[in-house]
Amino acid sequence: MRKNPTNEIIQRILSNLDADSKNNQTQLKKYFSTNLEVYGIRTPKQRNFIKEGYTWSEKNLDYQIQVWDEVWNCGSSIEELSQPLFWLQSIKNDKEVFKLWRVIKKWVKRLDNWVHSDSLSHSYSRCLEFDQNKVYPQLEKWNNYNWSWARRQSIVSLLYYSRLRLKPISSKKIFPLVENLIFDEDHFVQRGLGWTLREAYNIYPNVTYKFIKKNIRNFSSIAYVTSTEKINYFDKEQLKNLRVKSNLRGLIV
Numbered sequence: 001m002r003k004n005p006t007n008e009i010i011q012r013i014l015s016n017l018d019a020d021s022k023n024n025q026t027q028l029k030k031y032f033s034t035n036l037e038v039y040g041i042r043t044p045k046q047r048n049f050i051k052e053g054y055t056w057s058e059k060n061l062d063y064q065i066q067v068w069d070e071v072w073n074c075g076s077s078i079e080e081l082s083q084p085l086f087w088l089q090s091i092k093n094d095k096e097v098f099k100l101w102r103v104i105k106k107w108v109k110r111l112d113n114w115v116h117s118d119s120l121s122h123s124y125s126r127c128l129e130f131d132q133n134k135v136y137p138q139l140e141k142w143n144n145y146n147w148s149w150a151r152r153q154s155i156v157s158l159l160y161y162s163r164l165r166l167k168p169i170s171s172k173k174i175f176p177l178v179e180n181l182i183f184d185e186d187h188f189v190q191r192g193l194g195w196t197l198r199e200a201y202n203i204y205p206n207v208t209y210k211f212i213k214k215n216i217r218n219f220s221s222i223a224y225v226t227s228t229e230k231i232n233y234f235d236k237e238q239l240k241n242l243r244v245k246s247n248l249r250g251l252i253v
């Protein structure tokens with residue numbers, strides 16, 4: 001019988017606690033906006049846990065994903081749930097990551113904070129790039145879920161960071177999912193919307209600029225500011241003036 005893997009991870013965490021970690025716990029819990037426990041272990045140290053390895057680290061991929069799935073579903077802290085995400089990122093071959101899609105796509109149900117959401121988007125975007133036909137339909141489903149973290153995944157996973165994409169998904173598949181969430185009331189979905197448009201602009205500047213211009217009046221402040229971060233000064237000023245004018249017209253009407 002396999003021992004509870006979370007116990008081994010917790011022992012690793014506890015043995016690396018220091019005064020700074022303990023002092024930062026309350027502040028980090030608020031910063032992460034999570035209901036999970038926070039030990040305050042710094043991210044580089046957490047990543048080193050993966051490099052140092054666990055008792056199951058030498059097992060084959062099929063065995064390891066079973067263990068990490070258990071950790072993801074049974075862990076109770078930010079640090080515990082971060083370990084399977086860091087493990088996914090340590091796998092260099094996108095094909096190997098995609099083999100795990102059937103398991104890790106279910107992890108979206110456990111999300112409750114932007115830290116884990118962003119890390120999971122990293123792996124989902126790799127799966128999407130490897131096989132759009134299998135992954136994109138799931139993003140389309142998530143785009144209409146009641147679960148806000150699933151909706152965020154549906155757009156952030158399209159590109160994650162554009163600089164990492166060798167075969168980026170078509171803009172024609174990006175904008176329908178983004179447009180569907182423009183009026184979404186969730187704060188983190190709105191941040192994800194702005195993020196996705198910013199990254200889309202890096203790859204498809206012309207069509208993205210036109211999309212932002214077309215919807216300029218409808219964007220939340222956070223989505224608008226984030227989406228225009230990479231746009232040149234002249235075009236950004238045009239958008240800013242257009243947004244002010246359109247909002248004024250809305251007040252007059």
